Amino acid sequence: MIAAGLQAHGLGGSTDLPIPFLYAMVGASWALTISFAVLALAWKESQFAAEPDATEPPPRRPWLAVVGLVLTAWLLVALYAGPSTAGNGGLGGFYIFVWVGLVPLALVAGHVWRDLSPWRTITSLLGPGRWAYPKRLGYWPAVAGLFAFVWLELASPDPGSIHAVRVWVAVYVVVTIAGGIAFGPRWYDRADPFDVYSAIVAKLSPFVRDGRWRVHNPLRTLPSVPVDAGLVAVLATLLGSTAYDSFSASSFWQGRTLSTWQHSLTLLGFCAVVAVLFIGAARATGGVSAGERRLLPGRLAHSLVPIVVGYIFAHYLTYLVEKGQAVFFALLDPLGRGWHPLGDPDTSYVLSQHTSTLAALKVTFVVAGHVLAVVAAHDKALALLPKGHRLSGQVAMLLLMVGYTFTGLFLLFSV
Amino acid sequence: MRIAAALLACALVLTGCGGSDGSDGSDGAKGSKSGVTVDIAIKDGKVTPQGKRVDVKAGESVTLHITSDADEEIHVHSDPEHEYEVAPGADVTESFTLKTPGQVAVEAHHLDVTIVQLVVTP
Numbered sequence: 228m229i230a231a232g233l234q235a236h237g238l239g240g241s242t243d244l245p246i247p248f249l250y251a252m253v254g255a256s257w258a259l260t261i262s263f264a265v266l267a268l269a270w271k272e273s274q275f276a277a278e279p280d281a282t283e284p285p286p287r288r289p290w291l292a293v294v295g296l297v298l299t300a301w302l303l304v305a306l307y308a309g310p311s312t313a314g315n316g317g318l319g320g321f322y323i324f325v326w327v328g329l330v331p332l333a334l335v336a337g338h339v340w341r342d343l344s345p346w347r348t349i350t351s352l353l354g355p356g357r358w359a360y361p362k363r364l365g366y367w368p369a370v371a372g373l374f375a376f377v378w379l380e381l382a383s384p385d386p387g388s389i390h391a392v393r394v395w396v397a398v399y400v401v402v403t404i405a406g407g408i409a410f411g412p413r414w415y416d417r418a419d420p421f422d423v424y425s426a427i428v429a430k431l432s433p434f435v436r437d438g439r440w441r442v443h444n445p446l447r448t449l450p451s452v453p454v455d456a457g458l459v460a461v462l463a464t465l466l467g468s469t470a471y472d473s474f475s476a477s478s479f480w481q482g483r484t485l486s487t488w489q490h491s492l493t494l495l496g497f498c499a500v501v502a503v504l505f506i507g508a509a510r511a512t513g514g515v516s517a518g519e520r521r522l523l524p525g526r527l528a529h530s531l532v533p534i535v536v537g538y539i540f541a542h543y544l545t546y547l548v549e550k551g552q553a554v555f556f557a558l559l560d561p562l563g564r565g566w567h568p569l570g571d572p573d574t575s576y577v578l579s580q581h582t583s584t585l586a587a588l589k590v591t592f593v594v595a596g597h598v599l600a601v602v603a604a605h606d607k608a609l610a611l612l613p614k615g616h617r618l619s620g621q622v623a624m625l626l627l628m629v630g631y632t633f634t635g636l637f638l639l640f641s642v
Numbered sequence: 643m644r645i646a647a648a649l650l651a652c653a654l655v656l657t658g659c660g661g662s663d664g665s666d667g668s669d670g671a672k673g674s675k676s677g678v679t680v681d682i683a684i685k686d687g688k689v690t691p692q693g694k695r696v697d698v699k700a701g702e703s704v705t706l707h708i709t710s711d712a713d714e715e716i717h718v719h720s721d722p723e724h725e726y727e728v729a730p731g732a733d734v735t736e737s738f739t740l741k742t743p744g745q746v747a748v749e750a751h752h753l754d755v756t757i758v759q760l761v762v763t764p
Contacts, residue, residue, distance in 0.1 A: 239719045241744035244761065384754075476745075481693030481756040545744075553721075574721060576742045582764055 537596015
């Protein structure tokens with residue numbers, strides 16, 4: 228039996244200790260105080276709205292496309308030609324470097340995924356696409372892809388199974404390339420789950436703007452997340468699934484024996500609750516027409532990005548840094564032949580060993596994400612809401628964000 | 643700028659809390675003589691306990707006392723991993739120590755459940 232079982236996020240190994248109660252309380256009180264301070268004291272005219280969008284993103288850089296092809300080939304060789312065990316470097320690389328590493332990469336280097344993407348490279352060689360991407364699909368294919376990923380990672384019968392990951396990746400590659408051939412680059416902007424995830428997080432990068440290095444205030448680029456059908460669902464899938472990941476490690480949940488269906492529906496439920504609450508809170512204002520009200524959730528969706536990123540950092544930091552080391556060395560030996568070009572060092576557990584520092588970092592990520600989100604939502608509300616409803620129209624969203632953050636801190640503290 | 647200042651203040655306060663770090667110099671190496679024992683019973687397709695939390699000190703010896711009426715594979719998801727095969731009628735004791743703080747799941751792989759979560763504190 229090669230299966231690795233039902234451990235958290237696909238790979239074995241330990242998970243973080245719960246954060247101490249005091250830390251959760253300090254974080255929660257900061258989040259609450261700053262939220263209402265922003266509402267009451269911050270600027271009364273929108274500062275960041277109406278930034279002109281970059282007309283066209285700059286061309287993809289060929290050297291990065293080559294790097295992307297080489298890295299992808301390496302990962303795929305390790306995944307399919309490497310050992311069929313849980314220690315396969317391709318398996319770990321997929322769960323850690325592709326899924327989790329994508330977020331810090333986009334924060335530091337912007338949407339460099341677009342340049343690296345081997346699927347974009349391959350299909351660009353085959354022509355510009357046969358049909359126009361159907362507008363009404365919006366981000367929904369990416370939502371389906373993201374949900375398929377989090378289902379594999381968190382709710383499928385055996386997330387650590389190399390076989391399951393091989394099948395998942397094969398289907399992903401075929402669908403992605405076929406879509407790219409059919410619809411051209413637009414397919415990747417709207418339908419490739421990883422490309423879309425990276426593009427959205429990159430709007431929060433303080434270092435890269437319009438595809439090139441330029442230090443700036445990320446609150447100015449955040450509102451330029453392209454709004455399209457399904458955007459709220461993209462973010463809700465990311466936030467809801469991460470919350471489910473924490474929740475499913477609780478003794479309350481582990482004490483029950485549940486079927487794959489029950490796990491899957493609960494995961495879906497978490498994502499749906501995040502989305503429904505957000506849509507409700509975004510619409511809860513007076514003084515707008517029904518048509519305008521329907522557009523509000525999409526127009527405010529960008530403000531959810533910092534909460535997602537902050538919580539994902541808190542949740543996955545040790546996973547990326549500590550499991551990432553073992554996976555890195557496994558990837559240097561993609562075929563399992565016992566290659567150790569850099570020696571065979573033990574994993575350094577500096578983060579896990581400094582439990583208080585780790586807890587402080589996690590709370591800081593969550594609270595920082597919350598503050599950025601509240602500020603972004605406040606600013607956008609000033610631009611969107613009619614004069615008489617600017618204060619009252621924000622209250623529901625503010626309370627919801629406090630709710631998300633308290634839930635996140637509660638999960639970090641209790642599980 | 644106001645935001646940057648707020649974030650900075652927030653980070654300072656939080657890391658200020660973290661000043662007294664949890665590594666109390668013990669380095670987790672002493673390991674009390676008694677250690678922690680977890681009794682695990684696999685009977686009629688059920689495992690007791692299931693999903694329980696057990697507190698352990700880093701470096702302390704952990705003993706699993708397993709009785710089983712079926713073939714089962716017990717995995718301890720630490721680094722390095724520990725795997726114990728048990729056969730029907732087994733009554734075995736296995737010991738190990740955990741060095742790194744964190745939560746380590748002990749799972750029954752055929753039944754696909756988490757038996758206990760070892761909460762390893764420094």
